[in-house]
Amino acid sequence: MKMKMKMKRQIVIDTIQHKTTAHVPYNIELTSELLEKVCETLRIAPRDFFDYAGNYIEKVGYNQHGVLSADGMFTDEFGVVWNRSGLDKDIGIVETLIFDEPQFDDFVFPEPDYDAIRADTKRLLANGRDTCKLGKLGLSYFERAWSMRGFENLLMDFLTEEEFVDELFAKILEYNKKIIATALAFDIDGFYFGDDYGTQNGLIMSPDVWRRFVKPGLAEMFGMVKAQGKFVALHSCGNISEILEDLVEIGLDVYQTVQPEIYDLKTLKQQFGGRLAFWGAISTQRDLPNVSPAELKKIMQETIEILGHGGGFIVAPTHQVPADVPVENIVVMIEFLKEPGN
Secondary structure, three states, X not given: OHHHHHOHHHHHHHHHOOOOOOOOOEOOOEOHHXXXXXXXXXXXXXHHHHHHHOOOEEEEEOOOOOEEOOOOEEEOOOOOEEEOOOOOOOOXXXXXXXXXXXXXXXXXXXXXXXXXXXXXXXXXXXXXXXXXXXXXXXXXXXXXXXXXXXXHHHHHHHHHOHHHHHHXXXXXXXHHHHHHHHHOOOOOOEEEEEOOOEOOOOEOOOHHHHHHHOHHHHHHHHHHHXXXXXXXXXXXXXXXXXXXXXXXXXXXXXXXXXXXXXXXXHHHHHHHOOOOEEEEEEOOOOXXXXXXHHHHHHHHHHHHHHHOOOOOEEXXXXXXXXXXXXHHHHHHHHHHHHOOOO
């Protein structure tokens, strides 16, 4: 067991490089509500869950330095107010828009909190865990744009306000590149971007619109990371099969999250297994809330056999696990993934 624990970081790196490893790496993250339930059952403090689970990957977020008020309103670094007073207490719902109209008026884009980026990254690297350590930009690009302009508004702007959209994305890109450059001064292993492009049935926008507005800036950000010899991971919910080739083209190494209720895993592995590593594939929508512990073990084993063949698979729930999942299934998942040989 000690040998395996010491090898965690290298196992993740080998996996991403499509090498067969002695143990398939995994990562389990829970929403705050479920975390409390699980830790109460296990009789551990929430801060101890990461080590109890035995996770292989740690992320340090660079866009969470906002203010949460007593009424559940979270104001992020761009001034967007997220309502976290309802069920979604980890992200929330946008309460107010920065741009009611497609014009910038007197809005001044923020500067990154460089001191916080450096301090948080140093803290991650010095924590003594042998884990793969990633910088993270959630709401990294498209999501940041719609959080400021409004989801439906931005989709319309793609068609009617190209000049505004170009400038908005350029300003977000400039902000992100400053963060990435600051983080890459440290010995992190890679960078994780969060930017949802998909629905259950396909892309939110057409592939051509994505290529016109999103792909160029994403390629710049990926290129900065790859130029330093680091790997790139991207989270996107939904079915983004129409742009997976594009993402490989601009340097994506790890695609997260792979939803098995959307993709045929065997086909996905056949098409991209030598070029993309996959992260996820244990369904928080279909399986974790509904199946028995015995069924869950069977699903995990079958998934590892499909996606883990020849490396290239990080086992994980497809999202942070929500509160409708039985605590018993979380405990069983952890115990199963800790077993030698999995």
